[in-house]
Amino acid sequence: MPDRQTVLLLGATGRTGGRVLEQLLGRGLSVRAIVRSATRLPAKSAGNPNLTVIEASLLSLSDEELQRHLRGCDAVVSCLGHVINLRGIFGAPRDLVARATERLCRAVEALRPAAPVRFVLMSSVSVNRPGGLDTRRGRGERAFLWLLRGVLPPAQDNQRAADFLLQQIGTGNPHVQWAAVRPDSLLEGDVTAYTLHEGLVNSLSAPGSSNMANVAHFMCELVTDPKAWERWAGKLPVIVNAEK
Numbered sequence: 001m002p003d004r005q006t007v008l009l010l011g012a013t014g015r016t017g018g019r020v021l022e023q024l025l026g027r028g029l030s031v032r033a034i035v036r037s038a039t040r041l042p043a044k045s046a047g048n049p050n051l052t053v054i055e056a057s058l059l060s061l062s063d064e065e066l067q068r069h070l071r072g073c074d075a076v077v078s079c080l081g082h083v084i085n086l087r088g089i090f091g092a093p094r095d096l097v098a099r100a101t102e103r104l105c106r107a108v109e110a111l112r113p114a115a116p117v118r119f120v121l122m123s124s125v126s127v128n129r130p131g132g133l134d135t136r137r138g139r140g141e142r143a144f145l146w147l148l149r150g151v152l153p154p155a156q157d158n159q160r161a162a163d164f165l166l167q168q169i170g171t172g173n174p175h176v177q178w179a180a181v182r183p184d185s186l187l188e189g190d191v192t193a194y195t196l197h198e199g200l201v202n203s204l205s206a207p208g209s210s211n212m213a214n215v216a217h218f219m220c221e222l223v224t225d226p227k228a229w230e231r232w233a234g235k236l237p238v239i240v241n242a243e244k
């Protein structure tokens, strides 16, 4: 059993995913990154011997190829998100996050790993935690989000990915355990103090903020710290910057 943990990272060329990549490598983990273009990876990670880059169109990979890349991984971190332009928001694949989540989880299950693989998903505070477990949103906010999911495919996609984890994978799966991290408005900046919450702490009309570096830090903690994992597995933690 190798000592060094191995993580499969999706979205490593993105704003948050790039920070996750740098922080995972900084902690000495091995990272396999599936990216569309290696030229968009953070310059600092180039040539790192613990980084394996797989240049491929994620959703075009066959189940067998996905399983090959997942074999031996302790965790999967997904920071996938739709590119914020007309093509990214309204073009295919509209179900990028949900389809990647489902295919990766099913591929892990097919591998039947000896210990459960941790799946850490970057989600959003626009995602509802079903069962009335979130602080109840006001009627106006619920109507707005309902409309948003109908009009904006990425909003629906994020909800579907979380619903899949909650409803299809659940908390008793012997092969996959998961946590869906819900940041508020993303900000630049370094790692600072942040707080974690089971439910929502801000409203859409008065949003909080979450440094991408803090989101990346928490995602890395989920991968490396057994106590953090025990606390948040099977949950949708909200992460916000601590008040100054």
Ligand SMILES: NC(=O)c1ccc[n+]([C@@H]2O[C@H](COP(=O)([O-])OP(=O)(O)OC[C@H]3O[C@@H](n4cnc5c(N)ncnc54)[C@H](OP(=O)(O)O)[C@@H]3O)[C@@H](O)[C@H]2O)c1
Pocket: 010, 011, 012, 013, 014, 015, 016, 017, 035, 036, 037, 040, 057, 058, 059, 079, 080, 081, 082, 083, 084, 092, 093, 096, 097, 122, 123, 124, 125, 154, 158, 182, 183, 184, 185, 186
């Ligand atoms: N913006 C906010 O305030 C906010 C707040 C909370 C949560 N979120 C959620 O957080 C997530 C990540 O946000 P971010 O701003 O860090 O993302 P980002 O910078 O836009 O990065 C998105 C990543 O997804 C990849 N990607 C996009 N389309 C793809 C496709 N068709 N196939 C394969 N990879 C693809 C991109 O790869 P390329 O480099 O190849 O394009 C990139 O690596 C999103 O799901 C977003 O909804 C955002």
